[in-house]
Amino acid sequence: MTRRAAYVPQGVIPAVLLPFHEDLSIDEQAFRAHLRDVASAEGLSAITVNAHSTEVASCSFDEQRRVLAIARDEIGARLPIVNGVYAEGSLEAARIAKMAEEGGAAALLVFPPGPFTLGQRPEMAVEHFRRIAGASDLPLIVFQYPVAGGQGYPLATLLKIAESVPQVCAIKDWCASPQLHERQIRALQSLAPPVNVLTTHSSWLLGSLVLGCKGLLSGSGSVIAELQAKLFRAVRANDLETAKEISDRIWPTAEVFYSEPWVDMHNRMKEALVLLGKLPCAAVRPPLVKIPQAEIERIRAALVAAGLLDRAGRALKAA
Numbered sequence: 525m526t527r528r529a530a531y532v533p534q535g536v537i538p539a540v541l542l543p544f545h546e547d548l549s550i551d552e553q554a555f556r557a558h559l560r561d562v563a564s565a566e567g568l569s570a571i572t573v574n575a576h577s578t579e580v581a582s583c584s585f586d587e588q589r590r591v592l593a594i595a596r597d598e599i600g601a602r603l604p605i606v607n608g609v610y611a612e613g614s615l616e617a618a619r620i621a622k623m624a625e626e627g628g629a630a631a632l633l634v635f636p637p638g639p640f641t642l643g644q645r646p647e648m649a650v651e652h653f654r655r656i657a658g659a660s661d662l663p664l665i666v667f668q669y670p671v672a673g674g675q676g677y678p679l680a681t682l683l684k685i686a687e688s689v690p691q692v693c694a695i696k697d698w699c700a701s702p703q704l705h706e707r708q709i710r711a712l713q714s715l716a717p718p719v720n721v722l723t724t725h726s727s728w729l730l731g732s733l734v735l736g737c738k739g740l741l742s743g744s745g746s747v748i749a750e751l752q753a754k755l756f757r758a759v760r761a762n763d764l765e766t767a768k769e770i771s772d773r774i775w776p777t778a779e780v781f782y783s784e785p786w787v788d789m790h791n792r793m794k795e796a797l798v799l800l801g802k803l804p805c806a807a808v809r810p811p812l813v814k815i816p817q818a819e820i821e822r823i824r825a826a827l828v829a830a831g832l833l834d835r836a837g838r839a840l841k842a843a
Contacts, residue, residue, distance in 0.1 A: 531604050531630040533665050533694040534720050534738045535569030536753045538562050538745025541794055542578035542591060544807040550587060554804055556598045561802055562746060563599040567753035569739065571599060574608035574624075575633060577743035577790045581610065582809035589623055596628040604630030606665065606741070612638045614652045618659035625660040632656065633665045633696060633741070636675035643674060646681045653689040664692045665722065665741070668708070670700040679708060686712065686719050694720040696741045702728075706735045713738065727782040730771035733759045743789065744781055747796050748774060748830070750842040773842075776829035780822050788815055795820050799827060800839045 540562050543554035563571060573595045574580045574588045583591065588607075595605050607629035611617040614637070621632055634656060640648070653664060666685060669675040676699060677685065686692050695712065699705055705725065712719040713736065720738035723729065729740065733756065745752050751774050758767035781792050792815060794806040799820070806814065827833035832840055 531570075531663055532720065533570065533606065533631050533663060533722060533741070536567060536745065536749070536756050537570045537572055537606060537722065537739060537741040538565075538568065538749045538752070539572035539575045539577040539741060539743045540595075541743070541746045541790060541797065541803075542573075542583070543794070543803050543805065544809065546805060546807055548807060548809050550590070551805070552594060555591075555594055558746070558797070558803065559595055559598045562749050563603055565749035565753055567757060568603060568749060570604040570606050570630065571595065572606040572608065572633060572741060574610065575635075575743070576608075577746060577793070578608075579790070579809055579812070580608050585620070585623070588620065589627060592624060592627040592629060600628055606631045606633050608633045608635060609656060610635045614655040617652065618655045621656045621660040621662070625662050629662060631663040631665060631694075632660065633667055635667045636669055636677070638675075641674040644677075644681075646678075646684050649677055649681050650685055650688045653685050653692060657689050657691045661691065663694070664689065666692055666695040668695045668697045668699055670698065671704070679704070679711060682708065682712065682719075683715075686715060692719060693717070694722055694738070696722050696724050697737075698724045700725070702731065702735075705732060709736050727778045729755065729774060729778070730759070730767060734764075734767075743793060744777065746790075747781075747793050747800075748777055748832070748842065751830075754842075773830045776826040777832075780819075780826040787812070791815055792819070792823055796823050796827060799824050799837070800833060802839070 543551040545551045607624035609620045709721045722739040722741040723732040723737040725732040726742045726744045755770040797803040798806045
């Protein structure tokens with residue numbers, strides 16, 4: 525097994541954004557600056573690319589390979605890189621997994637196949653992960669969607685995946701149910717070896733972390749990585765008073781980023797980085813479209829409330 529394959533996903537793992545020019549081509553210069561900015565936050569354990577936050581659904585295979593190459597060149601010497609595997613079918617997922625390993629990724633974040641919205645059987649999910657594991661020896665993170673939408677895996681299926689595919693060592697949990705979230709934490713992290721639960725419940729992050737998650741993997745880390753890292757450290761230290769203070773700062777951003785429709789969450793994060801002077805442009809690829817000015821003003825107010833922006837529009841350090 526390679527040195528990279530020994531990586532165990534845990535801790536604070538921001539999922540970065542992907543800046544575009546107005547003509548919707550990738551803005552490599554802005555992306556490099558964004559990677560450096562996020563990676564400069566103290567206490568991170570990895571960075572994720574080619575995920576929802578980088579609008580992976582609109583990126584070609586070659587663009588995904590280029591995104592990974594830029595990330596490895598810019599921050600690969602400092603932090604492990606988690607690469608998303610987003611594909612409708614298992615054969616394409618395996619092709620992406622092979623590309624990611626060759627490109628220097630340390631782990632793979634495996635999205636559920638789209639056809640699962642029509643229903644799934646446990647053996648389908650296991651076969652999907654077996655195909656990916658057969659193409660790469662990297663550790664696998666299961667992206668757990670809400671079960672009600674069809675793409676989430678019942679807990680029995682998650683346990684079967686973990687039993688059948690030893691490379692599965694973590695889940696990114698977006699089950700959207702506090703009860704199921706806790707049940708998964710207890711069941712998966714008690715396995716031998718354990719399967720770490722990385723929360724992505726950023727709209728209720730403090731409540732999620734105190735249940736015992738081993739980390740968090742979230743697109744809002746593209747904006748508030750430093751606050752997320754401080755919150756995680758406070759929870760791990762059982763310092764509830766400090767954790768609540770940090771959570772109070774995070775809350776205004778969660779309220780605007782994760783409002784309806786959720787499809788705009790990363791669109792809003794791009795606008796936040798423009799307001800903070802960290803991105804030159806908030807362009808998004810269709811079918812996403814620019815959000816209304818009134819919503820941008822709500823984002824501005826949230827950044828002020830979080831102590832990240834002063835009322836004159838100057839960025840502040842997340843002290």
